[in-house]
Amino acid sequence: MKNDPLSMAGLVHDLNNVFQTLVGVAMQLEENPESAELAATVLRSVERGQRIATGMQNGNASSADFAAILDRAEGFLTDFQAAARGPAVRIARSVDPGIELDGQWAWERVLINLFLNSGRAMPGGGTICVTARNGRQGVEIVVADEGSGIAEEVREHLFEPHVSAHGSTGLGLNIVRSIVLANGGEIRAG
Ligand SMILES: Nc1ncnc2c1ncn2[C@@H]1O[C@H](COP(=O)(O)OP(=O)(O)OP(=O)(O)O)[C@@H](O)[C@H]1O
Ligand SMILES: [Mg+2]
Known part of the structure; x- marks a missing residue:
């Protein structure tokens, strides 16, 4: 069922809200040079999460x-x-x-x-x-x-x-x- 909100697409959609929050946190961390490396780690993890979510949706082709x-x-x-x-x-x-x-x-x-x-x-x-x-x-x-x-x-x-x-x-x-x-x-x- 393509438009089922409980489908994979719905899951990925809601995960993206989580990722967006994390990106916001990383951007705030970036403002302080002492936490720049932490910010980079958060951003790399978000990218990995997005790749997993996108892979789920697109069949990892x-x-x-x-x-x-x-x-x-x-x-x-x-x-x-x-x-x-x-x-x-x-x-x-x-x-x-x-x-x-x-x-x-x-x-x-x-x-x-x-x-x-x-x-x-x-x-x-x-x-x-x-x-x-x-x-x-x-x-x-x-x-x-x-x-x-x-x-x-x-x-x-x-x-x-x-x-x-x-x-x-x-x-x-x-x-x-x-x-x-x-x-x-x-x-x-x-
Ligand atoms: N490299 C390893 N060395 C020793 N024991 C291992 C190793 N890999 C897995 N196990 C054992 O197999 C169990 C099952 O591994 P599995 O990855 O499925 O679950 P988990 O690591 O316990 O939990 P999760 O991966 O969901 O966080 C582990 O709890 C651990 O006891
Ligand atoms: Mg494990």
Whole structure:
């Protein structure tokens, strides 16, 4: 139902009001040189939110090089950790050139959800290793961290909604799996 106010278009419309408020806050922060960097972080986050919302509405159609998608997800992780005053989490990458992925905004969401999980799994900071290979059967992407691994109690239902070991919404990996499957891929936890 195209004109249903509870549809995706309605959701995006109302989210845009939230984004507009945040842009206003960022512009006020910008007036003080001491908070200029904070203002830039808020504006980058708003742009990411707008990309996700627009991607939802337009079906995430456009393609991009994996390295560029990774750059954006890494930028988000850096901002997220800084805003949370969290420890430094760095990304080490080994990426084959020329990996082009359809649905670039959806793949950005996949990486961001995996990175946020890895960040939480390394409370003292650490490194997330990302490898991407152009193999015979397609592209293989691996995200690995230096945390203590996935707890046994969540492993069996890991990709199902509302499974969380720390009282969060437990939706991140369900979103990740949905996007991977919608793009004809497979996913597993190592
Ligand atoms: N990199 C990881 N290392 C260790 N455990 C992980 C990792 N990624 C996910 N998990 C475990 O899997 C659970 C489910 O992850 P998922 O991303 O779906 O939900 P969440 O992170 O708990 O909540 P949300 O993503 O909605 O904020 C987590 O609660 C955590 O216990
Ligand atoms: Mg998560």
